[in-house]
Amino acid sequence: MKLISLRHPLNSKPVASDFVELDIPTPECPDQGILVRVVHLSLDPYIGSRLRGKHMGEAPPTPGVEAIPGAIVGEVVQSNLDGLSKGDWIQSMEGGWQEFVSLKEGAFRKLDPTQAPLASHAGVLGMPGLTAWAGITQLANVGEGDTVLVNAAAGPVGGTVGQIARIKGAERVVGIAGGAEKCAIVTDTYGFDACIDYKIDGWEAELKKALPDGLSIFFENVSADMAITALDNARTYARGVLCGLAAGYQVQSQDRVPNPLPMGTIIGKRAQLFGLVVYDFYSKWDEFAGEAGKWIQDGKLAFAEDREEGLENAPALFERLMNGQNRGKAVVTVSPEKA
Numbered sequence: 001m002k003l004i005s006l007r008h009p010l011n012s013k014p015v016a017s018d019f020v021e022l023d024i025p026t027p028e029c030p031d032q033g034i035l036v037r038v039v040h041l042s043l044d045p046y047i048g049s050r051l052r053g054k055h056m057g058e059a060p061p062t063p064g065v066e067a068i069p070g071a072i073v074g075e076v077v078q079s080n081l082d083g084l085s086k087g088d089w090i091q092s093m094e095g096g097w098q099e100f101v102s103l104k105e106g107a108f109r110k111l112d113p114t115q116a117p118l119a120s121h122a123g124v125l126g127m128p129g130l131t132a133w134a135g136i137t138q139l140a141n142v143g144e145g146d147t148v149l150v151n152a153a154a155g156p157v158g159g160t161v162g163q164i165a166r167i168k169g170a171e172r173v174v175g176i177a178g179g180a181e182k183c184a185i186v187t188d189t190y191g192f193d194a195c196i197d198y199k200i201d202g203w204e205a206e207l208k209k210a211l212p213d214g215l216s217i218f219f220e221n222v223s224a225d226m227a228i229t230a231l232d233n234a235r236t237y238a239r240g241v242l243c244g245l246a247a248g249y250q251v252q253s254q255d256r257v258p259n260p261l262p263m264g265t266i267i268g269k270r271a272q273l274f275g276l277v278v279y280d281f282y283s284k285w286d287e288f289a290g291e292a293g294k295w296i297q298d299g300k301l302a303f304a305e306d307r308e309e310g311l312e313n314a315p316a317l318f319e320r321l322m323n324g325q326n327r328g329k330a331v332v333t334v335s336p337e338k339a
C-alpha cells in the first residue's frame with residue numbers, strides 16, 4: 001500500500017517537496033482492533049506545526065518511516081472487535097496519510113453513513129466542526145441577540161462558527177476572510193450577514209461599519225493582531241474565544257513580534273476570554289454530530305470543500321493550506337467510497 005512520510009526532518013513551513021511516497025506492506029488487523037481502508041483524509045493547519053514537533057508536545061513522525069498524521073474517514077475491511085464488522089464506517093484522529101490503517105479499540109468513532117455525506121465527517125462534522133461548536137456553544141454560550149465576529153471565516157472552523165451562531169439565535173454574524181472569492185463563500189454559501197476582506201486597504205473601517213453596535217462575541221482563528229482589532233470593536237461584557245493563530249504557525253520564533261495583550265481594553269470592557277483546545281470536547285463528539293447532522297439534513301448547515309482525489313495529491317493541497325490558499329475544508333479522497 002501507499003503511505004506518505006516526511007522526506008527529511010523539518011524546521012520551516014512545509015512544502016510539497018518535503019514529502020515522499022513509500023510502498024509498504026498493508027498492516028495486519030490488530031487483535032483488539034480493526035483494519036480500515038482510508039477513504040477521506042482531513043488536512044488541518046495544526047499538522048504544519050506538528051511536523052516540526054511544535055504542537056501540544058507531540059513528537060513529529062519519523063521521516064521515511066511513519067505516515068504524516070491526519071484525521072480520516074474510512075471503511076472497516078476486517079474487525080476483531082465485537083460490534084464492528086466489515087463494511088462499517090469510522091472516523092479517527094489517528095489515521096494518517098496512507099491507504100490502510102490498523103486501529104486499536106478507543107482510537108476511532110463508529111459513524112452512521114446515512115447521517116450526512118461521508119466526507120463531512122472530515123470537516124463540518126469532524127474535528128473542525130467540533131471545535132466550532134465547542135467554542136461558540138460551550139464556551140461563548142452564544143444565544144439570542146448576540147453579534148458574532150469570526151475570522152478565517154471561509155474555512156471549516158470559521159464557517160461553522162458563524163452558522164451555528166445563527167442557528168442558536170445570534171442577531172448578526174460577520175466574517176473576515178482573505179480575498180473576494182473567500183468572502184463569497186462566507187456570504188453566499190454560509191449565509192453570513194457580511195464578510196470583510198482584510199487584504200483590502202481600509203478594511204478596519206469597513207469592519208466598524210459592518211458592526212454598527214459592536215460585537216458581543218469574537219472567535220479568533222488567526223492572530224493576536226486580529227484579536228486586538230476584535231476587542232476594539234467589542235461591547236462591554238463581550239466574550240472572546242481564542243482558538244487559533246493561523247498567521248503565526250509557520251513564523252520562526254526569532255521572527256516573532258511580541259504582541260502586548262491590551263489589558264486596559266480587556267479590563268475596561270469586562271471582556272471574558274476563553275482558550276479553546278478541542279481535545280477537551282472529544283467526549284461530546286457524538287452529541288455534537290447528532291445535533292449538527294440534523295442541521296445538515298435540514299439545510300441549515302452548509303460546508304465548502306477544497307477536495308483533491310488521490311493520496312499522491314495530498315502534499316500539493318497541504319502546501320496550499322499552509323499558504324492560506326485553500327477554499328473551504330481541505331480534504332483528500334484517498335479511495336472511492338464504494339470500493
Ligand SMILES: NC(=O)c1ccc[n+]([C@@H]2O[C@H](COP(=O)([O-])OP(=O)(O)OC[C@H]3O[C@@H](n4cnc5c(N)ncnc54)[C@H](OP(=O)(O)O)[C@@H]3O)[C@@H](O)[C@H]2O)c1
Pocket residue numbers: 044045046127128131151152153154155156157158176177178179182221222242243244245246247248276277278279321322323324325326328329330
Ligand atoms: N484550538 C483548537 O483546538 C483548534 C482546533 C481546530 C482548529 N483550530 C484552529 O482554527 C483555525 C481555523 O482552522 P481551519 O481548519 O478552519 O483552517 P482554514 O480556515 O481552512 O485555514 C486556515 C486559514 O487561516 C487564514 N490565515 C491567515 N493568515 C494565514 C497565514 N499566514 N498562513 C496560513 N493561513 C492563514 C487563511 O484564511 P484567510 O485567507 O481567510 O485569512 C487560511 O485559509 C486555525 O488557526 C486552526 O489551527 C484550533
